[in-house]
Amino acid sequence: MANFVAENKNKISQIMNRLNRKKTAFILLTFMLCATFAHAQKELKFIEKPVSSGKRTVLNRNITAIIVHSTYNSFGDEKYDIDLIIKQFSRYRVSSHYVIGRDGLIYRLVKEKDVAFHAGKSQLPNGQTGLNSRSIGIELMTSKEEAPTEQQIKSLTMLVNDIKKRYKIEYILRHSDIAPNRKTDPWNMDWEGFLQGIK
């Protein structure tokens, strides 16, 4: 074996060099792919689902709060069908700005500059009412039996951090925080864990 190595030293080092080059190229390629993926993950993407009811257009509004909710379609089996959820919203003449699917997809129903009817009779900790006109509503597709998925929390965190960059947000609250006698959503959510991801 020692002889073989001595005799083929050049050849072996050539092979080793080639392997090393391949290894370096492989590591570089993996790194580039990861970087691209990480970048793509950071970009917020929306699926436009504009609604015609459950909202009001206004000239100027002062957005100071973000309210998180849970929602699902309670008519039939398709709990998490976005179109059926929107249909249900229109039946009750309510809406929110965003709905986040179980897979983390973010649907935009109402533009942030417009008022969405998502809060109902409610109150901020500072006593302010009329929350719809001061807030952005985000619904997570969740039933009372299920918790939000990891992808949903990731998208919610990205969305809230993005909204925070654009407005002077004073409150990030659950629907149950602003209407404790009427509402219990968002259901089964690790709220403190979510808040830890907010910048």
Ligand SMILES: [Zn+2]
């Ligand atoms: Zn709610």
